[in-house]
Structures are given as C-alpha cells and as structure tokens.
Amino acid sequence: MISENLHRVEEHITAACNKSGRKREEVTLIAVSKTKPVEMLKEAYQLGCRDFGENKVQELTEKYEQLPKDIRWHMIGHLQRNKVKYIVDKVYMIHSVDSFRLAEEISKEAIKKNVTVSILVEVNVAMEESKFGTTAENAAHLVEEISKLPNIVIKGLMTIAPYVENSEENRLYFAKLKQIYVDIIHKNIDNVFMEELSMGMTGDYEVAIEEGATYIRVGTGIFGERQYTTV
Numbered sequence: 511m512i513s514e515n516l517h518r519v520e521e522h523i524t525a526a527c528n529k530s531g532r533k534r535e536e537v538t539l540i541a542v543s544k545t546k547p548v549e550m551l552k553e554a555y556q557l558g559c560r561d562f563g564e565n566k567v568q569e570l571t572e573k574y575e576q577l578p579k580d581i582r583w584h585m586i587g588h589l590q591r592n593k594v595k596y597i598v599d600k601v602y603m604i605h606s607v608d609s610f611r612l613a614e615e616i617s618k619e620a621i622k623k624n625v626t627v628s629i630l631v632e633v634n635v636a637m638e639e640s641k642f643g644t645t646a647e648n649a650a651h652l653v654e655e656i657s658k659l660p661n662i663v664i665k666g667l668m669t670i671a672p673y674v675e676n677s678e679e680n681r682l683y684f685a686k687l688k689q690i691y692v693d694i695i696h697k698n699i700d701n702v703f704m705e706e707l708s709m710g711m712t713g714d715y716e717v718a719i720e721e722g723a724t725y726i727r728v729g730t731g732i733f734g735e736r737q738y739t740t741v
C-alpha cells in the first residue's frame with residue numbers, strides 16, 4: 511500500500527512542479543508518520559523516504575531510537591518548552607516555532623548540547639483560532655528577534671492551512687506565506703536564511719507546490735488514514 515501511495519504522491523508532485531515550472535528537486539516530501547507503527551516507517555524508508563515528520567516529542571524520540579540514523583526528523587507539531595531538551599540534538603528541523611520564549615528555550619538547550627538547530631517560524635496565515643502560529647503581521651518581527659539568539663538558525667516559514675474540501679481555497683494562504691517570506695528576505699536580517707516554505711498536506715500539497723512550497727508534509731496520502739485511540 512505504501513509503495514503505491516508513494517508512487518501516486520510522487521506523480522502528483524511531478525505534475526505540480528511541471529505545471530508551475532519548478533524543478534522536482536526544489537520540493538522535499540516529508541512523510542508524516544505520526545501515530546503509525548515503526549514497521550510502516552521502515553517500509554517507507556526502504557522505498558527511499560529519508561524525511562519523516564512527527565508531532566509529538568515522545569513518539570519522535572522512540573522512533574528515532576529504532577530507525578536508521580540517516581533519517582532527517584522534522585518536528586512539525588506544537589512544542590512545549592519543557593520538552594525541547596529531548597529533541598534538540600535529534601531533529602533536523604523544527605517547523606513549529608511560534609514564540610520567542612520557545613526559541614529561547616531551543617537556543618538554551620542547543621548551547622548545552624553543542625548543536626545548532628534549524629527552525630521555521632510557524633505563521634497562522636488563515637488566523638484560525640484553533641491553530642498555533644504567530645500572526646502574519648508579527649512574523650517579520652518575531653524572525654528578527656529570534657535571529658539574535660545563539661545556536662539557532664531560521665531557515666524559513668511554515669503554515670498549516672485550514673481543512674477544506676477544495677484545495678483551491680487554500681491558495682491565497684500559501685501565496686500569503688510566500689509573500690511574508692519574500693518581505694523578510696528583503697529585510698536582509700543577519701543569521702536568517704529564508705530558503706524553506708513548509709506548506710501543503712495530503713489535501714492541498716499540489717496547490718502549495720504551485721505557490722512555492724519547498725517542504726510538503728504528507729501523512730494520510732502515504733500511510734493511510736490515522737486511527738486515534740480514544741482513552
């Protein structure tokens with residue numbers, strides 16, 4: 511199943527790149543493996559996946575221990591400050607930095623472990639109350655503040671678009687994130703390397719690619735529906 515799913519996603523990525531005149535190498539597919547067992551991640555790994563996304567610290571660290579070390583782990587979920595210490599030396603990138611206090615904690619723990627952590631600033635472009643992320647208006651300011659912290663490097667922006675039936679409805683949010691990104695590039699802030707736009711999930715990654723995504727985060731489209739056990 512994973513093999514067929516990956517092929518289909520790959521075809522759609524290529525089509526979206528062709529349609530928008532982009533190169534396939536400009537887009538990295540993150541296999542979002544939250545809630546899925548290690549066996550499924552191993553299968554995806556054998557099929558060539560090296561970028562995996564998780565949204566819970568404990569799940570990420572458990573899977574990290576059991577899987578090959580050349581995997582790039584992406585923390586994509588809301589991160590509590592008291593859990594930063596468990597992942598700073600394990601993640602390739604933290605996509606969900608939405609406050610200065612969280613960034614300070616990442617910086618502090620990164621210094622202790624003698625690593626530099628790549629992060630993205632999460633922006634709630636659609637201004638959904640249920641979602642984390644800084645506002646579009648505050649994004650540049652937050653980037654500038656975080657850029658002064660040691661052992662942390664800002665690589666770009668991330669957003670989680672609303673759940674919609676028709677992915678076209680999210681196009682304006684992706685375009686808006688891209689615009690904020692371009693505005694920040696023009697500010698030439700030291701220690702800020704705007705290279706990545708993490709946007710697009712199973713329902714809307716093609717539109718996100720057309721609007722400039724460099725990371726797409728696909729879970730259901732690769733691993734199938736998630737089952738959340740209710741306690």
Ligand SMILES: *Cc1c(COP(=O)(O)O)cnc(C)c1O
Pocket residue numbers: 542544565586587670711712713727728729730731
């Ligand atoms: C779960 C999750 C995804 C993947 O969602 P799918 O719709 O299953 O592709 C992407 N991004 C974030 C932040 C998530 O939490």
